[in-house]
Amino acid sequence: MPKDWYEWHDLYNTEPKLQQRLEIVREYIAYSLNASPIGAIRIVSVCAGDGRDLLGTLENHPRAKDVYARLVEINSNLVERGRATIESLGLAKQIEFINGDATIATNYIGAIPADIAIVCGVFGNLADEAELNRLLDNLSFLSKKGTFVIWTRGHSNGIAYSDNVRKILRTSGFEEVNFKLTATQDMGIGIHRYLGENLPKPKEQQLFVFSGIPSKAR
Incomplete structure (x- = not known):
């Protein structure tokens, strides 16, 4: 079993459910890009891993140059790999990869409210339903009316x-x-649109508590 999140990402090479999940997430990101109004598209990715969902979509998407994104990930090896991909795509001036704690509100200041919020691989690593409710409540800090939220x-x-x-x-x-x-029937992927209003300041600095470990990730 993987010892850390960098090693866990290698499972994308062998695990059908992760490969299928990634394909659907990219489909939803592309849909959100296509549905966004003309002009700049702000994106935030929470617990972004190496950013393969967003970056893999932007590689061949016609609106890649409209995107201004911030990806937040605590694992420095994943961030390094993601930054290398950003450079290879020629998007270094538009996409920043923060090596920091995705649960902390200040790591999103300057990049929100977003038009698209990617919260994949997070919900299954929360302690309980109360913590899920807390995170969803705090999404109003990252979002605005009409924001697409993509989750797994x-x-x-x-x-x-x-x-x-x-x-x-x-x-x-x-x-x-x-x-x-x-197709494996053991991973759900959703895209929702936020109907509420943006919360200018977070209700608390810690938006949620990430309690998962790689060997038990869901």
Whole structure:
């Protein structure tokens, strides 16, 4: 089993559910880019890993030059790999990769409110439903009315955890745009649109607590 998140990302080379998840996430990112108004598109990615979801989409997308993004990731090796990809795409002036704690509100200042918020691989690494509600409540700090929020949630032990996420989102000011399961049927991927208003200041500096470990990631 992987010892850290850098090693965990190597599972994309062998795990069908992760490969399928990535494909759908990129599909939703492309959809969000296409649906965004003419002009600059602000994007934030929470717990961004090496940014392969966003960067892989931008590689061949016609609106890549409209994107101004901030990716936040605590693992320095993943950040280094992501920055190398950004350089190779010629997007270094538009995309910054912050090596920092994605749970801390100040790491997003200057890049929000976003038009697209990517929160993938996060919900399954929260301690409980209360922590999920806390994060969703704080998304109003990252978002504005009309922001696309792209998320993932794994299933395990026969429990469709994504059903609960969708229910909470419905009652938290988010409209479902699309939802898909991977072909393996054990990973849900959703795209919602925020219907509320931007919160100029966070309710608390720590937006959520990330409690997952690589060997048990969902």
